Amino acid sequence: MLSQKAKYALRALIMLAEQTDDEELILIADIAERENIPRKFLEAILVELRKHGLLFAKRGKSGGYRLARPAADISFGEVIRLIDGHLAPIPCASKFSFKPCDDCIDPGTCSVRWLMVQVRDATAGVLDNHTLADALRHRQSTGSLAANFDI
Missing domain, CATH: 1.10.10.10 (Winged helix-like DNA-binding domain superfamily/Winged helix DNA-binding domain)
Incomplete structure (x- = not known):
């Protein structure tokens, strides 16, 4: 948010x-x-x-x-990253400040992370191009x- x-x-x-x-x-x-x-x-x-x-x-x-x-x-993405830190909705989906969830067994196979990476990429695509x-x-x-x- x-x-x-x-x-x-x-x-x-x-x-x-x-x-x-x-x-x-x-x-x-x-x-x-x-x-x-x-x-x-x-x-x-x-x-x-x-x-x-x-x-x-x-x-x-x-x-x-x-x-x-x-x-x-x-770009909007640059400003938001400067102020809020990252665009990813959860830390394990962050490209620049990745942090695995405490309860995650394997971030590479986590389906929640898989979807949140897509959300991050779509968000970055919009914000970085405006x-x-x-x-x-x-x-x-x-x-x-x-x-x-x-x-």
């Missing part, structure tokens, strides 16, 4: 992706207000995203945030893209 933290991260990133001026920075207060995200929680999320190279940040009076890479280069730019196109097609950032 997608954590609230990952959901907030995606919403903040999509808002930042709306910015057409590659140099303009968006204040954390504006992101928090528009996306209805608690500011302190958002601050921690944005620091983490900056640390992983998804955001550029500038401190001070003229500070704020913007994407560090083009929106088309940031980017922030795709989300923007969806927002535009539904008419929910903000006209400006003057809140």
